[in-house]
Amino acid sequence: MNGPSAVSSDERSEGIHYGYLIAALxxxxxxxxxxxGRFAYGLILPPMKAALDLTYTQSSLLQTAxxxxxxxxxxxxxxxxxxxxxxxxxxxxxVVQALTFGGLYWAPSFWPALLLFAIMGLCTGFIxxxxxxxxxxxxxxxxxxxxxxxxxxxxxISFILIGFLVPWxxxxxxxxxxxxxxxxxxxxxxxxxxxxxxxxxxxxxxxGLDPIGGRIAIPAGARGGIRDVLNLRPLWLxxxxxxxxxxxxxxxxxxxxxxxxxxxxxDPRLTGQLFTIAGVASxxxxxxxxxxxxxxxxxxxxxxxLSILAISLVSLVLLPAGVGPxxxxxxxxxxxxxxxxxxxxxxxx
Numbered sequence: 001m002n003g004p005s006a007v008s009s010d011e012r013s014e015g016i017h018y019g020y021l022i023a024a025l026x027x028x029x030x031x032x033x034x035x036x037g038r039f040a041y042g043l044i045l046p047p048m049k050a051a052l053d054l055t056y057t058q059s060s061l062l063q064t065a066x067x068x069x070x071x072x073x074x075x076x077x078x079x080x081x082x083x084x085x086x087x088x089x090x091x092x093x094x095v096v097q098a099l100t101f102g103g104l105y106w107a108p109s110f111w112p113a114l115l116l117f118a119i120m121g122l123c124t125g126f127i128x129x130x131x132x133x134x135x136x137x138x139x140x141x142x143x144x145x146x147x148x149x150x151x152x153x154x155x156x157i158s159f160i161l162i163g164f165l166v167p168w169x170x171x172x173x174x175x176x177x178x179x180x181x182x183x184x185x186x187x188x189x190x191x192x193x194x195x196x197x198x199x200x201x202x203x204x205x206x207x208g209l210d211p212i213g214g215r216i217a218i219p220a221g222a223r224g225g226i227r228d229v230l231n232l233r234p235l236w237l238x239x240x241x242x243x244x245x246x247x248x249x250x251x252x253x254x255x256x257x258x259x260x261x262x263x264x265x266x267d268p269r270l271t272g273q274l275f276t277i278a279g280v281a282s283x284x285x286x287x288x289x290x291x292x293x294x295x296x297x298x299x300x301x302x303x304x305x306l307s308i309l310a311i312s313l314v315s316l317v318l319l320p321a322g323v324g325p326x327x328x329x330x331x332x333x334x335x336x337x338x339x340x341x342x343x344x345x346x347x348x349x
Contacts, residue, residue: 018201019138019147019212025200026131026151029090032189033097033127035158037120038066040185042253043166043275046261046268047178058110063254065114066121067246073125078133086130086137087200093126094193101186105179132340137203140213142294145301147212148341149290155337156286159279167272241302241343248309249336252316256325264321274329281333289338301342308335 041063049059081089100120107113132148139147165184169177204211260266260274293301312331316324 017212018207018209019204020150022138022200023135023147023150025196026090026135027154027157028192029094029127029131029154029196030151031154031158032094032185032192033124033131035155036101036162036185036189037097037124037127038250039155039158039253039275040162040166040181041066042255043162043257043272044178044181045254046257047170047174051175051178052107052109052113054110060254062110062114062117063250065118066124067250069118069121070125073122074129077126077129080126081130081133085202086134087196087202089130090127090134090200091193091197093123094189094196097123097127098186098189098193101182101189104182105186128340134200134202138211140211143213145290145292145294145298145342146287147290149286149288149338152286152290152337152341153283156279156282156333159275159282159333161279163272163274163276163279167268170268241306245306245309245339245343248313249332249339252313252328252332253336256316259316260325264325266325274325277326277329278333278336281330282337285334285336285338286341288334290341293342298342302339305335305339305342309339 045059048054054062077089077093097120100116100123103116104113107116131151135147135151136144162181166177166181169180169184171177173180201207256274257268257271260271261268266274289301289305292304308331312328312335315331316328318324319327
């Protein structure tokens with residue numbers, strides 16, 4: 001499975017470039033690791049909180065553990081992908097993620113759930129970072145915005161699935177529906193892990209192909225050590241912008257269901273509709289703004305997306321109760337996943 005011999009000659013023939021399949025596989029991995037592993041918690045939180053008798057502090061600590069280990073895993077994931085190849089790293093992380101989802105099905109109290117959420121954050125880092133990195137290997141800089149946009153269709157699909165599935169399961173099993181949701185997420189993740197390990201390829205050269213958009217020329221002196229990377233001023237600016245984005249989108253995704261149910265009198269079905277609306281909008285956001293950033297530049301594209309995200313958060317509070325959550329869901333969906341894609345599609349070889 002490591003070399004071209006595992007791929008039929010038909011895959012080398014003219015037609016749809018294999019890179020688009022890579023982007024789709026990356027999207028499936030991100031669907032499990034980032035979509036189900038991060039966004040599902042917000043909609044599952046109310047019944048899970050009641051079943052495990054969690055306080056709001058404990059509910060927040062679960063997501064904090066998830067994010068904290070993700071932050072620690074992100075730089076290590078890049079190193080691991082460089083050494084062992086993105087395919088192996090993504091596949092193994094998906095397997096562990098599936099076991100984590102299964103563990104949450106059985107979680108009896110806060111402390112086991114906290115450990116599982118911490119492991120989940122590690123897996124998210126080892127899935128998301130290599131998945132975006134492998135897209136960069138298969139798409140030349142001029143087409144990279146579109147490539148990352150395609151890969152980031154995973155979280156929108158997870159929003160749509162979560163918006164339908166969780167309320168339906170809670171209707172079937174009002175007490176343990178949230179546990180069934182984690183079990184289903186685990187089964188889906190196992191399937192995706194197998195698909196990634198069998199079909200994904202690390203580089204176009206493994207199949208005798210060029211990246212989409214042409215060969216990637218590496219300028220002389222482009223390689224450097226970690227000290228050279230840390231001395232890059234744009235890196236710190238991008239990190240600060242991405243940090244602000246993370247602060248905004250995580251709070252929204254985690255506590256939106258609780259907010260609209262308690263402050264806007266939404267029932268679980270309407271809350272699920274908000275997730276579905278955000279998911280549908282997110283299907284267009286990454287591709288649209290990835291394409292746009294290819295033309296206006298990453299800096300302006302990122303600034304535009306962060307502005308849209310800010311408007312979505314403000315509209316949730318300032319607009320009338322019957323309008324604000326829906327406007328916020330549309331704007332949040334358009335901007336949230338697209339920020340990740342534009343930030344990852346920097347114009348590097």
